[in-house]
Amino acid sequence: MVNQNKKSAFLKIAIAIVVVIVIVGAFILPKLYSKYLKANTNVSKKTYLYIPTNANFQQVLDSIDVNQLLINKESFLSLASDRDLSTRFKSGKYPIEKGMNNRQILNMLVAGNQEPVDLSFxxxxxxxxxxxxxxxxxxxxxxxxxxxxxxxxxxxxxxxxxxxxxxxxxxxxxxxxxxxxxxxxxxxxxxxYLKFWNAERLQKAKALNLTPQEVTILASIVDSEALVDKEMPIIAGLYLNRLKRGIKLEADPTVIFANNDFTIRRVLNKHLRKESPYNTYMNLGLPPGSIMMPSIKAIDAVLNYETHNYIYMCAKEDFSGYHNFATNLSEHLANARKFQNALNQRNIKK
Structure with a gap:
């Protein structure tokens, strides 16, 4: 009978323990689920959290608030406190996506798993x-x-x-x-830059007796002149002919750059008189720097220039973007008159 009573008491205790566990679990588990596993982002599409360099934790929280990134900020703060996020987060650009939970967000900020930026120029x-x-x-x-x-x-x-x-x-x-x-x-x-200027490109620049910087400076002029990419090697060859013969480049884009007026459509004598190391009508050789950021096509056009005897060029009078090229001054002047007449007909004075 005693054993039976002991068994009954033990059973009651076990049942009580189970009941307590169930009650406690019913109270705690939802909180744990909300804290760790429940989706907590208030976004319908990828949004970014920017944490500046040297930002403090309050700035992080302010940014979260301003952008309304979280559904339940309290559960996030609770886990953040447990994980000591206030001293462990890293600066960067972080993607906040629909369905992310607090644990995923915190792990990302602590590990510094930011998303890279695509930069094109x-x-x-x-x-x-x-x-x-x-x-x-x-x-x-x-x-x-x-x-x-x-x-x-x-x-x-x-x-x-x-x-x-x-x-x-x-x-x-x-x-x-x-x-x-x-x-x-x-x-x-x-x-x-060092990766771009590989052995092959360096060798071609050396064959031109130009440094990589000088090749790029010339390419900036070529790129400014060429409205049609397939003309780039011809234009590059023309300017290289001038450099080799000791003739001033007389490139209109350098004059426009020297005047710092990029609205100029017709280069006039007053523009040519501008005192500047970039004015290739007044100075022999290349300007000291590039007049724009040339494309890779333009740089390679200089390195792989077309061999010919042209030393003059003028935009075609049909405004197609192409040029008339010439080997002598008389032919060039004839081309220039045709273009100037076309400008006059369109009333382009400057």
């Missing part, structure tokens, strides 16, 4: 424009990059000067992290 006229465009996609401000490009000592350490430093940037599409610093961005672009 080409045919940008001025380095100031380039810096502004880069800063729109990346964290650093344009001034910080300009200060590097204008630092003679800094760019000299990479083999450039403040005039030709713009030739270092090869137009293409790149992936990098949003919070890259201006200096690290410069270093990355220098690596891409």
């Amino acid at each position: 080409r045919n940008i006229r001025l380095k100031e424009n380039f810096a502004a465009q880069a800063s729109k996609k990346l964290e650093f401000d344009s001034l910080s990059l300009i200060q590097l490009l204008d630092s003679a000592d800094f760019v000299k350490s990479y083999g450039f000067n403040t005039d030709n430093i713009y030739t270092m940037f090869i137009p293409n599409s790149y992936q990098m992290y949003w919070n890259i610093s201006a200096k690290d961005f410069f270093i990355r672009m220098n690596k891409e």
Whole structure:
């Protein structure tokens, strides 16, 4: 009888324990589920959380609030406190997607698993424009990059000067992290530059008796002149003929650049008189720097120029974007008159 009573008491205790477990579980498990596993993002499509360099935890929370990224902020803060997120998060650009839970978000911020930025640039006229465009996609401000490009000592350490430093940037599409610093961005672009100027391209530049920087400067003129890509090798050959013969390049795009007036459609004598090292009507040889960021096609057009005897060119009078080329001055003047008459007929005076 005693054994029976013991068994009955044990059973009651076991049942009580199970009941307590069930009650506690019913109370705790939903909280644990909400804290760790339940979807907690208030977005219908991928949205980004930007955490600036040197941001504090309150700034992170403010950004989450402003963008209304979470459904239940309290459950996120609870897990964040458990994981000591306030001292462990990393800066960057983070994708917040529909269905993500707190654990996934926290793991991403602690590990620094940010999404890279796609940065593309080409045919940008001025380095100031380039810096502004880069800063729109990346964290650093344009001034910080300009200060590097204008630092003679800094760019000299990479083999450039403040005039030709713009030739270092090869137009293409790149992936990098949003919070890259201006200096690290410069270093990355220098690596891409060295990769671009492989042994084959360096050998071709050497055969032209030009440095990679000079090839790019000439390519910037070629790219500015050529509205049709297939004319690039011809135009490159023309300017190389002039350089070899010691004839001034007399390239209209350099005059427009020297005058800093990119609305000019008709280069006049007053423009030609502009005192500037970039005015190739007044100065022999190449300008000190590029007049735009030339395309890779233009750079390769210089390296693979077309051999011919042309030393003059003039836009065709049909405004097709093509040019009339000439080997002598009389032929060139005839071509120029046809184009000038076409400009007059269209009342293009400047």
